[in-house]
Amino acid sequence: MKLTSTEKGVYAIAPTPFLDDGSIDFPSIDRLVDFYQEAGVNGITVLGALGEAPKLTTEEAAAVADRFLTRAPFPVIVGVSAPGYAAMGGLAKKVMANGAAGVMIAPQPSLRTDDQIVNYYRGAAEAIGKDTPFVIQDFPLTFSVIMATDVIRRIAADNDNAVMLKHEDWPGLEKITQIRALEAAGKIPHLSILCGFGGAFLDFEVERGADGAMTGYCFPEMLVDVVRSSANGDRDAAHDLFDAHLPLIRYEQQPGAAGLSVRKYVLKRRGVLTSDAQRSPGGTLSTTATSEVEYLLNRLARHDPRAKLDS
DSSP: OOOOTTOOEEEEEOOOOBOTTSOBOHHHHHHHHHHHHHHTOSEEEESOGGGTGGGSOHHHHHHHHHHHHHHOSSOEEEEOOOSSHHHHHHHHHHHHHTTOSEEEEOOOTTOOSHHHHHHHHHHHHHHHOTTSOEEEEEOHHHHOOOOOHHHHHHHHHHOTTEEEEEEOOSSOHHHHHHHHHHHHTTSSOOOEEEEOGGGTTHHHHHHHTOOEEOOOOSOHHHHHHHHHHHHTTOHHHHHHHHHHHHHHHHHHTSTTHHHHHHHHHHHHHTTSOSOOOOOSSOOOOOHHHHHHHHHHHHHHHTTOGGGOOOO
16 A cells, blocks of 8 residues: 555544553554544544654654554555654654555755755655655745745655655645646656645645645544545535634644644544643643633534534
């Protein structure tokens, strides 16, 4: 089930579940897999930016990835970003041997010039092995690395195992259009484009040529439905459903620990996570924020019954 450039649909970004004492909650990993399967996703991505991967030891990261890989009946992408190529290559080889579909690589925050970025990914592609497909993670708001369209073109042209772009530049709609135009002109190999940023622009991203979503919004069923409706040409249905979820998407999109607190809280309310704890240093919802999330869930339930949760 190795990744190819033809991937479409929704790859949910899975959080790493922790118990209140900070230990890894493996039973919640099992429930997450079942939850995503019931939601109809095409695959999942683990140990991403909001998977709290930097808070895990190397052994813990491998154990978390292995649990997801053992349980999941669909493709699993594993984030292997690391300060050095040795750690990246070691984890990549381990998870691929255990059945991962591919890996995701973010740029190092120290990269500044176009050549530095391109050379970094060339080295990363060699470190993980040329037979390991990888996802280019383009998230400047988190990594402070600006990838111009031509940089993405050069990375894709240099590395046959670059098969997917996780696109979460903002604003980013024009970048999708530019990449697809380059592809139509034969100037860039085809990349699967799955979009992140909490799904905040998904309604128009798929219309611009993106193949789907790769994000961790707490109602992945909505992402699946929007991508499917758009692909079927039912534009109004896609936008109507998306618009109903937009207030919660916006609230969940708060940067860093705050947004993850919202996401984990809702997943706990949905019976998926035992605890909404983040490993220290992390965040928790205040009483006021909790009441605001509950208000948003109640309003959403008027339009989407899947948001009606037991008290």
